[in-house]
Amino acid sequence: MKKISSGKVREIYEVDDDKLLLVVSDRISAFDYILPSPVPEKGKILNQISAFWFDYIKDIIPNHVISTNLKDFPAEFQTEEFEGRSMLVKKLKMIPVECIVRGYITGSGWKSYQENGTVCGLKLPEGLQESQKLPEPIFTPTTKAAEGHDENISFEEVCHLIGKDLAEELRSKTIEIYSKCAQYAATKGVIIADTKFEFGLDENNNLVIGDEVLTPDSSRFWPANDYEVGKSQKSFDKQYIRDWIKSTGYDPESGTPIPDEVIATTVNKYKEAYKILTGKDF
Numbered sequence: 001m002k003k004i005s006s007g008k009v010r011e012i013y014e015v016d017d018d019k020l021l022l023v024v025s026d027r028i029s030a031f032d033y034i035l036p037s038p039v040p041e042k043g044k045i046l047n048q049i050s051a052f053w054f055d056y057i058k059d060i061i062p063n064h065v066i067s068t069n070l071k072d073f074p075a076e077f078q079t080e081e082f083e084g085r086s087m088l089v090k091k092l093k094m095i096p097v098e099c100i101v102r103g104y105i106t107g108s109g110w111k112s113y114q115e116n117g118t119v120c121g122l123k124l125p126e127g128l129q130e131s132q133k134l135p136e137p138i139f140t141p142t143t144k145a146a147e148g149h150d151e152n153i154s155f156e157e158v159c160h161l162i163g164k165d166l167a168e169e170l171r172s173k174t175i176e177i178y179s180k181c182a183q184y185a186a187t188k189g190v191i192i193a194d195t196k197f198e199f200g201l202d203e204n205n206n207l208v209i210g211d212e213v214l215t216p217d218s219s220r221f222w223p224a225n226d227y228e229v230g231k232s233q234k235s236f237d238k239q240y241i242r243d244w245i246k247s248t249g250y251d252p253e254s255g256t257p258i259p260d261e262v263i264a265t266t267v268n269k270y271k272e273a274y275k276i277l278t279g280k281d282f
Contacts, residue, residue: 001074008034009043009217015074015088018203019066022087028217028266030242033252037263043085045270045282046215051087052278053213056184057177064089064200064210092200092210097158098142098150099170101178104193106131106220106232109140120152129230131193131222137178139171144198169207170199181214188276190236191227195219216273236273241266 001021005012008029013021024043028035047068054063066088070078073088102109102119109119110130117123120140128134141158142150158167174197182192196218198211212218216237226234232243244262245252271282 001076009046013077014091018091020089020091021073021077022089023082024085024212028238028241030238030245031252035241035252035258036255037258039263039266039270041267041282042270045274046212046217047085047087048282049215049274049277050212053181054209057180057209057213060176060180061173062202062206062208063213064092064208066090089210090202090208092202092208094144094198094200094210095162095166095170096144097153097162097170097199098144099174099197099199100140100142100194101137101174101197102134102140102194103137103178103182104131104133104191104220106193109194121154131227131231131233132229137175137182139174141170166207173199173207173209177209177213185221185277186224189224190273190276191222191224191233193220193222193233216270221273236269236276238266240269 001013001015003011004014009025009027011023011025013023015021024047026038026040026042028039028042051065051068054065057063066072068087070083070086073082073086077086105113105119105124105128112119113124113128117126119138122138122140125135139155140152141155142152144150155167155171158170177197178192178195185192192214195214197209197213200208200210202208219237220239221236222233223236241262244250250256250258274280274282
């Protein structure tokens with residue numbers, strides 16, 4: 001198979017003219033660097049959380065998944081190495097916009113709000129506190145950078161880039177998907193603070209969701225029973241490893257292995273998120 005992409009976490013193989021195989025590795029990235037220590041089973045957890053959500057939102061939007069079953073893969077991928085961490089998917093014409101939706105003010109959004117009362121150019125009410133729920137979810141798109149940081153762009157810039165009708169459909173679907181999934185997660189005691197989606201167009205120019213959906217790599221998951229406005233929150237996502245890096249001064253470029261206990265805690269957070277959201281043990 002021809003490998004056409006090797007990202008921070010995913011390997012993408014071209015199966016034929018209209019199919020790809022996505023393989024989710026155990027690599028973990030933080031601050032735009034791939035860290036030197038893999039997180040065992042992380043790829044399987046991410047892949048299976050995405051599969052759960054793709055099925056959950058299929059009434060809102062079609063997805064790119066053809067099969068997650070090993071026996072449906074090309075023969076050279078029918079090995080234990082690819083079990084549980086791979087998806088056979090439809091090839092899409094990907095839209096060059098990362099569709100970020102924020103339901104709570106945190107992270108870079110909180111930093112921006114403190115500076116000028118806006119998040120990605122959107123004016124927000126005065127007096128918000130860190131981690132506070134926003135009156136309505138907001139759509140804050142970015143560019144999709146092949147390397148380095150994605151750049152925030154305005155909705156008007158998205159319209160200019162892809163056309164007004166498609167931009168409005170992107171914004172509408174992003175918020176609709178987030179709202180449905182956030183309501184579900186709330187019944188499980190999880191707050192989805194924010195997340196990002198990626199979309200593409202199929203052969204008939206229909207909008208289709210692809211990549212990953214609501215994983216601990218693309219979202220902030222907070223335990224509702226520990227939630228408290230006015231401070232940063234505990235999380236089930238890779239924020240833990242970001243916080244560890246910031247608190248210890250670890251240099252992501254150094255190549256120094258991350259301590260085993262930090263990796264073990266990260267694995268457990270991912271497994272806990274999977275169990276809470278899907279109701280299944282990993």
